[in-house]
Amino acid sequence: MSVTDVLTVARLRLVGITIGVLAVLGAVLSGIFDVDLSRLITRGFVTRSLEMATPITLAAVGGLYAEKSGVFNIGLEGFMIVGAFTTAGTMFALGGTSPTQGDVWVAILVAVVVSTLLTAAFAVLLIRYKADQIVAGLAVWFVGLGFAPFAAALVWGSRSSPGLTSIDRLAFGQSPLVFLTVVLVGVAWVVLFRTRYGYWVQAAGENPEALDTAGVDVDRVRYATVIFSGAMAGFGGAVLLAHAGNFVGTGSTMVDGRGWIAIVAYLFGNYNPVGAAAAALLFGALDMLNVQFQTVGIEISARLVNLLPYVAVLVVLTVYGKTRIPAVVGEPYETEE
Amino acid sequence: MSDSEAASNGGGVLDAVAARLLDASVLERIGIAVASTTLAILIGLVVAAATGYDPVRFASQLLVGAFGSERAIARTLRSTTLFVLTGVAVAIAFRAGVFNIGVQGQFVVGGFSTVVSIIWLAAFVPSGTVGGVVLLLFGTAVGVVAGGLYGALPGVMKAYGDANEIITTIMLNFIATGFVGWLVAGPFGDPEATATRTRRLPDNVELPQAVFGDPNLSIVGIVLMLGVVALVAVIMTRTRFGYDMVTSGYQDTAATYSGVDAKRMVISTMAFSGMIAGLTGALFVIMIQGYYTDPSGIGNYGFDAIAVSLLAANNPLGVLPAGLLFGGLESAGSHVQINSDVPVQLIDGIVGLVVLFVAAPELFRMIAARTGLGGDVE
Numbered sequence: 001m002s003v004t005d006v007l008t009v010a011r012l013r014l015v016g017i018t019i020g021v022l023a024v025l026g027a028v029l030s031g032i033f034d035v036d037l038s039r040l041i042t043r044g045f046v047t048r049s050l051e052m053a054t055p056i057t058l059a060a061v062g063g064l065y066a067e068k069s070g071v072f073n074i075g076l077e078g079f080m081i082v083g084a085f086t087t088a089g090t091m092f093a094l095g096g097t098s099p100t101q102g103d104v105w106v107a108i109l110v111a112v113v114v115s116t117l118l119t120a121a122f123a124v125l126l127i128r129y130k131a132d133q134i135v136a137g138l139a140v141w142f143v144g145l146g147f148a149p150f151a152a153a154l155v156w157g158s159r160s161s162p163g164l165t166s167i168d169r170l171a172f173g174q175s176p177l178v179f180l181t182v183v184l185v186g187v188a189w190v191v192l193f194r195t196r197y198g199y200w201v202q203a204a205g206e207n208p209e210a211l212d213t214a215g216v217d218v219d220r221v222r223y224a225t226v227i228f229s230g231a232m233a234g235f236g237g238a239v240l241l242a243h244a245g246n247f248v249g250t251g252s253t254m255v256d257g258r259g260w261i262a263i264v265a266y267l268f269g270n271y272n273p274v275g276a277a278a279a280a281l282l283f284g285a286l287d288m289l290n291v292q293f294q295t296v297g298i299e300i301s302a303r304l305v306n307l308l309p310y311v312a313v314l315v316v317l318t319v320y321g322k323t324r325i326p327a328v329v330g331e332p333y334e335t336e337e
Numbered sequence: 338m339s340d341s342e343a344a345s346n347g348g349g350v351l352d353a354v355a356a357r358l359l360d361a362s363v364l365e366r367i368g369i370a371v372a373s374t375t376l377a378i379l380i381g382l383v384v385a386a387a388t389g390y391d392p393v394r395f396a397s398q399l400l401v402g403a404f405g406s407e408r409a410i411a412r413t414l415r416s417t418t419l420f421v422l423t424g425v426a427v428a429i430a431f432r433a434g435v436f437n438i439g440v441q442g443q444f445v446v447g448g449f450s451t452v453v454s455i456i457w458l459a460a461f462v463p464s465g466t467v468g469g470v471v472l473l474l475f476g477t478a479v480g481v482v483a484g485g486l487y488g489a490l491p492g493v494m495k496a497y498g499d500a501n502e503i504i505t506t507i508m509l510n511f512i513a514t515g516f517v518g519w520l521v522a523g524p525f526g527d528p529e530a531t532a533t534r535t536r537r538l539p540d541n542v543e544l545p546q547a548v549f550g551d552p553n554l555s556i557v558g559i560v561l562m563l564g565v566v567a568l569v570a571v572i573m574t575r576t577r578f579g580y581d582m583v584t585s586g587y588q589d590t591a592a593t594y595s596g597v598d599a600k601r602m603v604i605s606t607m608a609f610s611g612m613i614a615g616l617t618g619a620l621f622v623i624m625i626q627g628y629y630t631d632p633s634g635i636g637n638y639g640f641d642a643i644a645v646s647l648l649a650a651n652n653p654l655g656v657l658p659a660g661l662l663f664g665g666l667e668s669a670g671s672h673v674q675i676n677s678d679v680p681v682q683l684i685d686g687i688v689g690l691v692v693l694f695v696a697a698p699e700l701f702r703m704i705a706a707r708t709g710l711g712g713d714v715e
Contacts, residue, residue: 134503139695257508
């Protein structure tokens with residue numbers, strides 16, 4: 001089979017699974033609960049789903065760049081927590097409990113900068129000091145889970161913030177961040193598949209020796225992608241907060257596994273930014289079914305409905321199985337010297 | 338360690354990781370563990386100082402909270418049993434090259450199943466000591482089986498669906514917490530209790546106390562902990578199963594050539610690991626809690642266990658001192674929470690840093706080489 005064949009098969013399978021998941025869900029709803037599906041899928045639902053998919057998409061796009069270049073950034077979840085907290089903290093510092101829209105944008109920017117700096121340190125640990133990528137990534141999660149609520153407790157005297165402000169919605173009730181994300185996904189696709197830099201990224205993950213021979217510094221490419229992935233995850237966390245309008249630091253924090261779902265989203269999307277965004281939309285929609293169920297009067301615990309994205313991830317991973325991961329993911333590159 | 342072979346596939350990543358871990362000598366591992374812990378605690382103290390707290394006072398509160406009194410020691414030992422047991426569960430899997438991040442979920446499912454099964458069976462068994470022992474053994478067995486099955490599930494998904502176990506086990510943690518939380522609040526909730534919890538275990542289901550007179554610490558728990566550590570150490574080093582497991586961990590091709598069925602090995606490793614996690618869950622409910630609450634509030638034993646195991650270089654014997662360290666930190670945490678205004682989450686952050694540094698032994702090798710210090714590390 002040629003590469004295109006493989007891709008076509010993968011894409012068909014992807015579409016098949018998605019349709020399957022939706023069909024089963026639709027059948028269960030209309031069959032068991034006797035629900036008119038047209039009432040379930042409303043404009044509000046689409047809006048909320050897009051909003052919920054945005055943070056996942058951003059983290060997924062970042063993560064796939066890192067993995068394409070041969071570094072598994074499993075710390076996305078942790079960087080999302082950092083991003084969410086930093087946004088809330090900055091908003092509070094600028095405008096107390098009633099920050100302006102300008103403050104919100106500044107806070108998002110600060111969050112991206114902070115997570116970029118932290119990821120740079122993380123990248124040094126991974127690339128220069130050859131840290132175990134899986135363990136170090138988990139550690140980022142733990143560090144985020146510890147220090148973000150700690151910092152929240154310092155600022156607000158509690159692990160969660162009071163109500164701050166969420167970002168103003170634009171046309172069609174959509175957040176500007178959704179539009180921004182759509183643009184970013186497009187740019188990420190073009191850069192990865194249509195530019196020389198994108199080929200370097202792919203080569204760093206598939207055949208670093210060849211890239212090295214061609215005179216490109218493999219480690220530099222990887223530093224760039226890892227830092228980009230952390231910045232995007234931090235941005236994702238910031239967007240999550242800007243939509244929610246307050247920080248929650250109890251339990252597994254407000255990020256609540258979305259960084260992990262982002263990893264599945266890009267695996268499901270076969271390392272294609274557009275595919276990853278589509279998968280993120282699927283997970284976002286499942287996350288938001290809760291509200292829909294309430295409006296059409298299905299008596300089912302919100303707690304159970306909230307588990308749907310996680311279950312979907314399991315089904316997707318098991319049925320979809322192995323994605324063609326880049327050849328040298330997880331290996332530090334040693335130059336021949 | 339063969340680099341070219343390791344580079345050939347995704348599983349090679351695990352090969353390389355395991356090989357690198359095994360390459361390090363025991364002494365070096367101890368040096369790295371001590372250095373990681375020290376550095377993480379130092380950073381924690383710096384953070385405390387930077388945020389306006391007295392670091393010396395915080396440090397002394399950590400010590401007093403962990404070992405300062407008979408009560409503190411009992412509390413430390415109580416947490417240590419849980420950390421050591423969950424740490425062993427993680428070590429089993431990591432040693433075999435399977436990243437079971439799902440010990441928390443297996444711990445929750447095991448503990449909850451124990452409570453439910455004991456309450457169910459209590460109606461058929463006479464009250465009194467004998468009945469209590471029967472309930473206790475039955476409940477523990479159910480907890481072990483439930484934890485094992487919940488652990489085997491991602492094993493099956495990995496073996497037959499090629500699903501990455503890191504992600505599936507994390508998802509299963511969220512699902513276990515959410516689902517058991519729903520069960521505890523709804524179908525299995527105690528209608529007479531104001532708090533969200535199940536009914537209490539019958540009074541005759543209890544373990545004899547340990548020396549310190551702490552109602553939540555039993556000598557049986559400590560003996561069980563030591564027994565499991567010894568048993569797992571023997572299984573890993575002295576049995577065919579253990580040998581195959583460890584071989585699969587650092588050289589899966591060699592294991593395959595020697596006739597190990599890789600798929601079955603993954604499933605049995607995950608099941609074994611989950612059984613120990615389930616056992617810990619059973620011990621937790623019988624020795625400490627006496628009922629089941631919403632699992633989002635029962636503590637992160639299964640997550641911190643990953644740090645415990647890594648600190649111990651995934652060696653079941655090494656888990657003992659590592660578990661003691663974490664038991665001490667947790668115990669100090671409850672002391673800090675009451676007696677100090679430093680937010681206790683700082684300790685969670687310190688734990689995260691320990692893991693981060695353990696992941697990067699090269700960092701310490703380089704520091705040691707630069708400074709000419711720490712000959713034991715180099």
